[in-house]
């Protein structure tokens with residue numbers, strides 16, 4: 001599901017370049033491609049337009065967090081907006097204060113209502129509820145029988161009235177029987193038609209009036225693409241639905257419907273169907289779907305962690321220090337500790353695509369710990385001016401931090417080299433070939 005979109009997006013993210021801030025130029029072609037790939041995934045064009053504008057608004061001028069590259073930052077922005085597009089926080093099923101809670105299902109024939117009725121009953125049963133199924137699909141000949149068989153499979157009682165064509169009557173009777181049996185939920189499986197028509201809507205309005213459901217869920221086949229959005233709109237106009245169930249998301253769908261429904265109709269997707277079996281039901285979690293679409297969940301959590309761990313003021317003052325060449329071992333220690341805040345090195349790197357080939361990171365981690373211990377054994381004064389360290393002090397420091405004197409010397413030498421490089425950058429004197437540009 002939505003795999004193509006994911007692959008497209010990953011290509012797009014790689015191309016976002018730039019330093020310091022995301023500018024309109026950095027993201028121009030990326031935005032264009034985001035737009036195209038969403039349209040190709042069958043997302044409603046108005047939704048796409050608004051979405052792309054929002055991304056642009058959020059991204060342009062955004063400071064790129066220290067330690068994160070602009071592509072990763074862009075991923076995070078797209079991720080958050082997609083979650084928002086899908087309805088933000090998870091929409092839950094209502095539970096009324098007084099039993100039973102009535103859930104009415106509506107939808108076209110073949111959408112998967114009967115299957116979903118059984119799936120939902122099992123889902124609720126597992127949560128310790130006492131569901132009751134009512135089969136009022138008087139239109140499709142085998143529907144009631146189908147529900148009865150499914151009910152037996154999951155051991156949930158089913159109310160049907162074989163031969164009856166009175167959907168409204170079946171529903172009110174079923175509700176009464178369910179009450180007598182102390183049900184906590186009643187699920188009404190209503191009839192569909194091949195297309196939306198007056199008689200269907202009248203029947204559904206009638207059932208709504210008679211049973212006063214706390215929740216009307218529209219069951220929609222995700223495979224019908226854009227039509228799902230139009231369908232949801234017309235059902236919503238007649239019935240004022242509470243949410244949508246998207247079925248058959250396991251199939252070869254472009255998934256655009258999922259991304260458009262909330263934005264166009266204003267009603268959240270509450271469940272998804274991901275297979276023909278009774279357990280193939282999931283509560284709809286926008287973040288999870290987006291993570292699946294983008295295939296970049298790990299990058300997103302890396303950016304989140306960096307946002308938490310890295311104080312932008314700290315990063316600014318670090319930049320200043322590098323510029324005026326006052327970066328000392330004390331600052332170095334702080335940087336090491338910031339990296340540690342992100343978690344074990346292996347964990348951080350595993351989050352980056354392609355980092356699997358880096359191999360064992362334990363030696364690098366050990367080295368970091370050593371360096372930290374050495375710096376911590378120095379006095380503040382020594383950290384600021386390591387050149388004052390005499391042989392005897394180096395010995396003491398080595399002993400205090402459990403390393404050899406050669407390790408202390410190695411660190412001091414590396415730090416010196418690092419300072420040389422920083423000096424070069426801060427003077428703007430990038431290494432040049434002699435004679436070039438008067439250099």
Ligand code: GDP
Pocket residue numbers: 107108109110111112113114115116140143192247248249250251272273274275276280
């Ligand atoms: P109804 O007419 O709306 O009651 O539709 P049914 O519940 O009879 O479902 C129609 C067909 O869709 C059946 O063959 C179901 O097995 C199938 N179906 C329902 N939900 C799903 C789903 O989430 N995934 C897949 N692959 N098939 C489904």
